[in-house]
Amino acid sequence: MKIRRILSIAAGLALGVHLWAGGASYDFKDPSKVSNLTFDMTAPVESISGTADGISGAISFDPANPSKAYGSIVVTTESIMVPKSKMRDHIMAKGWMDAKKHPDMTFELMGISGVTEAAEGAFKGTAKGEMNIKGVTRPIEAEVTLKHLAGKLGAKLPGKEGDLLVVTGEFVVQRDAFNINPGQKLDKVANDIRIGLNLIGYAEK
Amino acid sequence: MTRNFLKISGFCLFFAGTFVWLLGGARAGFSNDKIATVRVDEITGIQQTIYEDGFEPGFEFLALGFLGFATLSIAAAFLEGRQRTSTNENE
Numbered sequence: 001m002k003i004r005r006i007l008s009i010a011a012g013l014a015l016g017v018h019l020w021a022g023g024a025s026y027d028f029k030d031p032s033k034v035s036n037l038t039f040d041m042t043a044p045v046e047s048i049s050g051t052a053d054g055i056s057g058a059i060s061f062d063p064a065n066p067s068k069a070y071g072s073i074v075v076t077t078e079s080i081m082v083p084k085s086k087m088r089d090h091i092m093a094k095g096w097m098d099a100k101k102h103p104d105m106t107f108e109l110m111g112i113s114g115v116t117e118a119a120e121g122a123f124k125g126t127a128k129g130e131m132n133i134k135g136v137t138r139p140i141e142a143e144v145t146l147k148h149l150a151g152k153l154g155a156k157l158p159g160k161e162g163d164l165l166v167v168t169g170e171f172v173v174q175r176d177a178f179n180i181n182p183g184q185k186l187d188k189v190a191n192d193i194r195i196g197l198n199l200i201g202y203a204e205k
Numbered sequence: 206m207t208r209n210f211l212k213i214s215g216f217c218l219f220f221a222g223t224f225v226w227l228l229g230g231a232r233a234g235f236s237n238d239k240i241a242t243v244r245v246d247e248i249t250g251i252q253q254t255i256y257e258d259g260f261e262p263g264f265e266f267l268a269l270g271f272l273g274f275a276t277l278s279i280a281a282a283f284l285e286g287r288q289r290t291s292t293n294e295n296e
Contacts, residue, residue, distance in 0.1 A: 032246070034246045034249065034251055034253050035251070036251075036253055036254065038254065046234060046235065047233075047234060051253075051254045051256075053253075081239070081256045082239075082256075083237035083238070083239045083240070083241055083256060083261070084235070084236075084237055084238060084239070085238050085239065147249075149248075149249070152248060155248045156248055156249075164248070164249065166249045166250070166251060168251070198251045198252060198253070199251075200246075200249055200251060
């Protein structure tokens with residue numbers, strides 16, 4: 001708990017320095033409700049796919065120095081959706097995600113390595129940070145693409161001026177690493193969870 | 206008469222199960238009570254899946270149709286065998 005507090009303070013300080021240096025803070029609470037996170041689990045008996053759209057958080061990003069991006073993304077556990085209502089009830093239950101006790105999942109972004117400019121304003125790289133699910137924190141690396149849409153805020157939020165930051169990417173986590181019913185029902189629920197990111201950040205000028 | 210009824214019912218179950226499964230898109234998974242619709246945001250190009258109430262029949266319809274067909278066919282064969290035995294005994 002203490003380490004998380006220290007990390008949060010350090011991230012906050014870094015964010016402040018970064019903003020002062022010319023970056024902007026992008027708010028990931030998407031009013032257009034398009035942002036989402038997808039997940040896929042392929043087990044021998046059944047494949048499970050779903051989404052989560054309860055996304056919030058902020059990332060500091062400077063297109064002149066994308067590797068220094070910092071911030072955190074929070075996803076509410078209750079926003080997880082799957083095509084079967086009963087399955088969703090199971091996912092929210094104590095043995096699985098325990099949504100009442102652990103209402104949020106958090107990703108702390110600590111920087112991006114190996115950044116290459118794929119196109120004008122689009123950067124590819126490996127996001128490094130820490131993922132917290134069900135109170136368990138693990139280091140995570142995710143291949144991401146950050147697309148900086150300068151001056152496009154008005155297209156999403158009419159009457160407002162600013163930029164958009166589109167973050168897409170994919171990574172795999174193991175459910176046993178995050179204490180999600182470890183070792184149980186592996187024939188129906190795969191251990192590997194493939195997570196896809198489809199996020200939009202808003203920065204008003 | 207009963208044997209024929211069982212055989213026809215078995216075929217009907219098999220065809221009904223297969224028909225419902227095909228109608229639902231012949232998916233490999235189990236039935237869903239939410240239908241997923243994929244939309245693409247024009248500005249950002251982000252893909253979004255929206256779940257709406259609805260029913261998508263799954264693989265279990267095909268399996269139940271086949272199971273019904275198999276059960277009724279076995280029952281019909283059993284009745285046929287029993288009838289043949291009683292006919293032989295009468296002769």
